[in-house]
Amino acid sequence: MKVLVINAGSSSLKYQLLDTDSQAVLAKGLCERIGIDGKFTYKAPGKATVDAVDIAMPTHSEAIQAVLDALVDPANGVIASMKEIDAVGHRVVHGGETFASSVKIDSKVMAALEECIPLAPLHNPANITGIKACTAVMGPDVPQVAVFDTAFHQTMPPVAYTYALPYEYYEQDKVRRYGFHGTSHKYVTQRAADMLGKPIESLKLISCHLGNGSSIAAVAGAKSVDTSMGFTPLAGLPMGTRSGDLDAGILEYLMNKHGMDIKEMLNILNKKSGVQGVSGVSSDFRDLGSAAEQGNGRAALALGMFSYGVKKYIGAYAAAMGGVDAIIFTAGVGENDADQRMAIASGLEYMGVKMDPDANNVRGKEAIISAIDSKVKVLLIPTNEELMIALDTAALV
Numbered sequence: 082m083k084v085l086v087i088n089a090g091s092s093s094l095k096y097q098l099l100d101t102d103s104q105a106v107l108a109k110g111l112c113e114r115i116g117i118d119g120k121f122t123y124k125a126p127g128k129a130t131v132d133a134v135d136i137a138m139p140t141h142s143e144a145i146q147a148v149l150d151a152l153v154d155p156a157n158g159v160i161a162s163m164k165e166i167d168a169v170g171h172r173v174v175h176g177g178e179t180f181a182s183s184v185k186i187d188s189k190v191m192a193a194l195e196e197c198i199p200l201a202p203l204h205n206p207a208n209i210t211g212i213k214a215c216t217a218v219m220g221p222d223v224p225q226v227a228v229f230d231t232a233f234h235q236t237m238p239p240v241a242y243t244y245a246l247p248y249e250y251y252e253q254d255k256v257r258r259y260g261f262h263g264t265s266h267k268y269v270t271q272r273a274a275d276m277l278g279k280p281i282e283s284l285k286l287i288s289c290h291l292g293n294g295s296s297i298a299a300v301a302g303a304k305s306v307d308t309s310m311g312f313t314p315l316a317g318l319p320m321g322t323r324s325g326d327l328d329a330g331i332l333e334y335l336m337n338k339h340g341m342d343i344k345e346m347l348n349i350l351n352k353k354s355g356v357q358g359v360s361g362v363s364s365d366f367r368d369l370g371s372a373a374e375q376g377n378g379r380a381a382l383a384l385g386m387f388s389y390g391v392k393k394y395i396g397a398y399a400a401a402m403g404g405v406d407a408i409i410f411t412a413g414v415g416e417n418d419a420d421q422r423m424a425i426a427s428g429l430e431y432m433g434v435k436m437d438p439d440a441n442n443v444r445g446k447e448a449i450i451s452a453i454d455s456k457v458k459v460l461l462i463p464t465n466e467e468l469m470i471a472l473d474t475a476a477l478v
């Protein structure tokens with residue numbers, strides 16, 4: 082089946098056309114600066130790459146049209162006509178408590194997606210715009226599926242998702258831990274079971290998605306039982322520019338001291354904190370590594386805080402599940418940063434984690450990086466959210 086995977090942002094739209102039988106990426110690219118001056122990229126194996134600026138893209142509909150035009154282009158396209166696209170899979174950030182799995186989109190689902198907007202006011206409207214644009218350009222007969230970042234975590238028990246606030250804030254206002262990166266955690270835990278040759282239902286896994294945004298999930302018997310992100314993706318680990326968890330009392334103290342309103346405060350917590358804020362150098366772990374090597378103490382502190390934070394979650398989630406069979410590293414830092422992986426795993430020997438330094442000297446491909454006699458396996462698994470979205474979409478249509 083050929084599935085077009087769409088990840089729509091407010092002014093951008095990432096796309097991939099995948100063949101779910103061969104799992105091959107037929108073409109992929111990015112529409113950027115939608116509503117501004119339109120930038121379009123397209124890549125397909127063996128075809129000329131398109132990298133165009135000043136493309137008329139006043140709305141997401143023209144962006145989808147540009148994607149379809151490129152896919153059927155006689156010279157560089159990969160399909161003869163739009164009819165070859167069997168279905169469209171959309172990444173949707175927030176499904177609230179309504180969606181515990183992916184869903185085929187109809188008018189009822191669209192109404193429920195609209196209801197989830199208050200939970201993700203920056204992301205869900207863009208995702209909905211992407212769905213409407215596909216309907217407008219491709220017609221109502223091409224099946225579309227929504228795949229949610231939050232859905233995989235809907236299996237968490239109340240003790241893990243409830244905040245210790247007055248209970249009516251949960252009942253009336255839906256304030257609870259939702260968790261994100263669910264598509265990634267689901268994909269890598271399924272791959273881990275394949276790599277270990279064991280049924281996923283029998284495994285206790287800790288999935289570490291460490292990128293610009295980072296989250297950790299405890300997955301027991303194929304179900305997410307806890308995760309580090311919360312009501313929003315600001316919670317949990319320190320990230321590239323996000324603070325992660327902190328004492329809520331700090332907000333009032335800093336806002337009073339510096340005369341900031343809540344918008345300014347949240348801008349600092351989301352965009353100026355994390356390893357960027359601590360180091361003052363960069364949000365990129367490569368820059369931090371070079372700076373630390375040259376003796377920059379704050380860069381070293383930021384890196385140390387990050388690995389310490391991940392290590393604490395691993396300990397906590399092993400306790401939550403009553404053990405762990407494998408720890409998975411994925412996303413930009415998890416897939417590429419051997420030093421971080423080593424720093425995180427060192428000191429966990431007491432719980433049966435023994436790394437193989439040679440095996441750990443690897444980037445961006447599936448590998449077992451623990452020693453042969455390590456009781457707990459440590460796996461590197463590149464994430465593939467687009468493939469997961471395409472497979473869910475194919476299964477539903």
Ligand code: ADP
Binds near residue numbers: 291294295364366413
């Ligand atoms: P996003 O959350 O935006 O999807 P990614 O998962 O792509 O992020 O991760 C991006 C981050 O991965 C970069 O900011 C950088 O910190 C890190 N990264 C990428 N390559 C390397 C590398 N070779 N070594 C260390 N860190 C890397």
